[in-house]
Amino acid sequence: MCGIVGLFIKNPKFESELGTMLSTMLDVMTGRGPDSAGFAVYGKGHDGVVKMSIRGGTATDFNAVAADLERATGAALSLTVRSTHAILELPADRESAVRAALHDRHPDLGVVGSGQRIEIYKEVGLPADVARRFDLARMTGTHGIGHTRMATESAVTTAGAHPFSTGPDQCLVHNGSLSNHNVLRRTLIREGIGFTTDNDSEVAAGYLTARLRQGDTLKQALTRSLDALDGFFTFVVGTESGFAVLRDPIACKPAVMAETDDYVAFGSEYRALADLPGIAKAKVWEPEPATVYSWERAA
Template sequence: MCGIVGLFLKDPKLEGELGAMLASMLCVMTDRGPDSAGFAVYGSGAKEKVKLSLRAAASYDFEALASGLSLPAAGLPGLAVRGTHAIVEIPAAREAAVRAFLKERHPEVAIVGTGERMEIFKEVGLPASVAQTFGLSGMRGTHGIGHTRMATESAVTTAGAHPFSTGADQCLVHNGSLSNHNALRRALKREGIAIETDNDSEVAAGYLTWRMRQGASLGQALEAGLNDLDGFFTFVVGTENGFGVLRDPIACKPAVMAETDQYVAFGSEYRALVDLPGIAKARVFEPEPATVYFWERAQ
């Protein structure tokens, strides 16, 4: 079944409350997906720097890993450890080298996302537990998306939890089920797109990545998915500057949005939105099927 949420802040005064608002929305969706949960938050970033969202086993020594990544010209990379995850900030010019180093020397560490501003966290467990483990309520930023999972087609694992990265500062959460994900998985692997789990949602993320590598914008990739992705789905995608929404052509899965002068919010159900400030005066609507929506700040 799964539950997804998204929150885009128009009012900078609310940025310090983003994490608390997103945590509340996510936890309300618990009974739509108690197996695992995850979220992406878009906070501050530095030009010519990139953040790698890393995941490893409990009690992993991320500080030792960061020391091993010490760069002569830049010193130790920035490091923030939260539970089984860590955010490592490095010079953007060194990203390829660091990725290669981790793959060769530290295969036990997974890179779950990358970008100037995006940070991804996900884990097995109830949304409230996951949010507490990673300190979501205390995070600040301009926007974020989240997911609670009810596993159907694959095992309950941290690797199978959402969000899934689709590129730099981009990620996806999905509510629904794809019927052609196995065929797509094989086709994407032939195109060099790594698919690590049996989760159909990772295939959707890989599909968007492949389309964008061919030169499509994210919006164009989503539109192409209306023809290529069989099944039913609601996608919420995070970008560096905002978030987008797409429902399948028959709008099979529930979805509701609310917009005020301060924010735009998405929830699988209206009850995910009821605690947001000013919700009583919000423009509440159901996004149309087969229609790509985006809300983004000017770059």
């Protein structure tokens, strides 16, 4: 049992409130997942610049790491440190070089996501503590997704926390379990998709990445996943411009959505949405099984 939440801002005046709203939603889902939590926020981006979300530890000297990477690659890096994570901003054409140097020179650190606009943070602990640690309430952006984990099938680790990202500006949170993820993982590895954990949810993210690389839209990729993924699941997915929700054909995991003129919200339970502004007048519904719900931000 896990809790998942998502928020897509339709009215730009609410972009400054994204972090506050998402933080509250995440906290409410503690009862569904007290072991660890994580979230992705799509904020401002710049053409030709990649944000790389780096996971370290409490003792990591990110300033020293950034300086070392600059010396090793010649890339000009900008650094923002938030507790055990850091965001490196770098020229897009230097991403491969920085990743290689990071892997070779700092193997204890992990890249949990990258892209023009995405930032990912995740950690072991109660969701409210994780949100405070990374100062989620003060973050701004157009959309975000979050996850609270109850680890029933694997160890409680930061690496095992959601969201999972296997492609640029793309991430996924998942409530459920996949039965064919090991077979699919081997297929995806042959297609060039890399994995860092044995979590089935990372395989789901990898499948979507593979389909997006082949030219599918997010909606098409999710529709194909209904045949490719065997198990039960609810997905909330983010891309640079999009936000989507999908439940499996049986839809045994709880889910509720709400939409107003200002936002679209998803929660594993209605109580995750109860404190959102204007919720009393929102259209509220349970998403149908095997149906993709998606929204795109204006270009």
